[in-house]
Amino acid sequence: MCDNRRDEKIIGGFIVKINKHFLDLQDSYLFSTIAKKAAAHVEANPDAQVLRLGIGDVTRPLPQVAVDAMKAAVDEMGVAATFRGYGPEQGYPFLREAIKAYYAAKGVDLAADEIYVGDGAKSDIGNILELFDKDNNIIIPDPVYPAYLDANIMAGRKVFYINGDEGNGFLPMPDAIAVKPDIIYICSPNNPTGSVYNRGQLKVWVDFALEHGAIILFDSAYECFISDKTLPTSIFEIEGADKCAVEIGTLSKMAGFTGVRCGFTIISHNLQFDGQSIGKMWMRRQATKFNGISYIVQKGAEAVLTPEGLAGCGENIAVYMDNAKTIAKTMAELGIWHVGGDNAPYIWLKCPNGLSSWDFFDKLLAEAHVVGTPGAGFGVKGEGYFRLSAFNSKENVAEAMRRLKNIL
């Protein structure tokens, strides 16, 4: 920090300097490219019923208990006696207690002040990078959710990929790392592949991070789709994770909150680097650049985490997972290599006939009026693969699969 309370001449002739790392970003974001292609197809084929198994967005309505809670919260805001202004940046205690209980039910013991409520996983997983020096090596699986990479490119950080492939079931392990690892992204169940690390694999990751003084950023956005009880739904089910991992969770997929916006980040009091508490640093970041999320949304989130709310979420999840099974079954019948769909709402398939990801996208759109997601959009190693999503109605998924069978 400097001070200009001194005599100095203004040096003219220069303009404000932009962050040049933005120029390293690919020009178009995956999903907007897909949206544009789909829109052009609809315009050219006004009579076609286009079925969207592309973007990972939920389609089913909120559980009624969340609706009721949010309406009651809105009413509170309209009356002086119950009106609420700024809430705690970290989230109201009632919601942090509810998240704590949700984790306790899966055997993970958290303190409520280890939970930081936010407006969604994408925000937190991007913003948390600010806590770390630019000079860290970033380890990112390939393929994976593209926001991880873009957030790092924007900051000019050094990114190293670890490759997913058919050999490792798109679950790369630490032996794929050839540099000093500092910040490691893990997404399990994985977006886009739907593959899930088992307990032994996550233990290897945790031990590796502890050994190398690295931090794991664990994205658990899809944990609610895990039905196999032997699979971990939180990194904190693994011993030692409290000392090396941050978990970023969300109600987006679990409770249909993609348009409501509520996520959370979990940082153990035991997570320290250079003698600094990462949780305290995150709190300071949030208190400076964030003002908490809507009280109304927090009341809805609290309701979702009650037994009644969780039952409502479960009904929606069951519909999506039935769809996933339908898609996986179709792939099996067509003899198409695939992973996912058993403990995740995504099916990751190898494009038939050696087609590239975008060629298969174009074929599916042109011939079947079905929108999917090209694997190449998730990384170099996604080329030749394709993601189908179970987020749609049972009828639409069944119809999409009929059409796929017809054209393949």
Place this chain on the structure above:
Amino acid sequence: MCDNRRDEKIIGGFIVKINKHFLDLQDSYLFSTIAKKAAAHVEANPDAQVLRLGIGDVTRPLPQVAVDAMKAAVDEMGVAATFRGYGPEQGYPFLREAIKAYYAAKGVDLAADEIYVGDGAKSDIGNILELFDKDNNIIIPDPVYPAYLDANIMAGRKVFYINGDEGNGFLPMPDAIAVKPDIIYICSPNNPTGSVYNRGQLKVWVDFALEHGAIILFDSAYECFISDKTLPTSIFEIEGADKCAVEIGTLSKMAGFTGVRCGFTIISHNLQFDGQSIGKMWMRRQATKFNGISYIVQKGAEAVLTPEGLAGCGENIAVYMDNAKTIAKTMAELGIWHVGGDNAPYIWLKCPNGLSSWDFFDKLLAEAHVVGTPGAGFGVKGEGYFRLSAFNSKENVAEAMRRLKNIL
């Protein structure tokens, strides 16, 4: 960006490096220190009626039209046919059109795609720094809202202050700048001083920024309190601002949305540096690290900007501004130097008897059970001054002023 698909040995023995700039932050955030002192006072004086004229938070409930709109939106989310998932990161067109109309009414012509909806001014004003190289000189008024400074300290940026004082009415002008200016923060009406730049002064700022290739980050959070029609409520009322300024607005104070969360950032298509559109860069930042705000909140914000909603806001604003007049009148009667309170909900006063800001805070709390905000919390030049806020009931403000008169 690097690639590790090559043979390289892992270099061990180091751990992930934290962002050391966080260590340069002052240990405690202003308002949490105040909250702790107030809580301790309440505990020590359980029978005292403590009156809070400290934090800048609204106290009056939402306009009914916003309540109705949000309840209807919640209902939509509970039904499959009207359920909405991810919305546009930039905000729904209906809300951007409503904000456009709000600006049109004050004579500012915007395109809807120059408006970026966000979760609040604090988020946007911090995050927008990411678009600019670290090597820019940051110009910050002193005193001012502390989040500007903290966001820059965290990023290790070079901060230069421009001094507010009684001589300039706490409205520093460009002649106070002694370095090459790159990024200039302007907050008008100012938080904490309540002083407002007039049209001529803002024109000097815009011309200065254009001449020096600098960008102005204009925080208009308190524009709704301006009643003097000759004063500008938006930087875009000044010719040339489209080419040098970003405006960050919010519904927090205007519509009582501090706990609902809705702000917006306005970036003209004409704002370019190094041949790059700042609006496009911001869109890319938001699409990568943000997922838009709640549909429910956006429907509430749209309702607030209807004539009925604005009338409801106006009633609340009138109450606060009556309070501001009461406070300013008391200061005048006590012969205490002050600014603000006429077009802003804050009164900035010189601590009587040469007391320091925190000594006056302690005196007010101990002797009058009134919580205010020490000016020193807003910068070095705030020492010896004090902020009183009009955000409270008419009765509480009147009672607080009675107590002040008794002890001074």
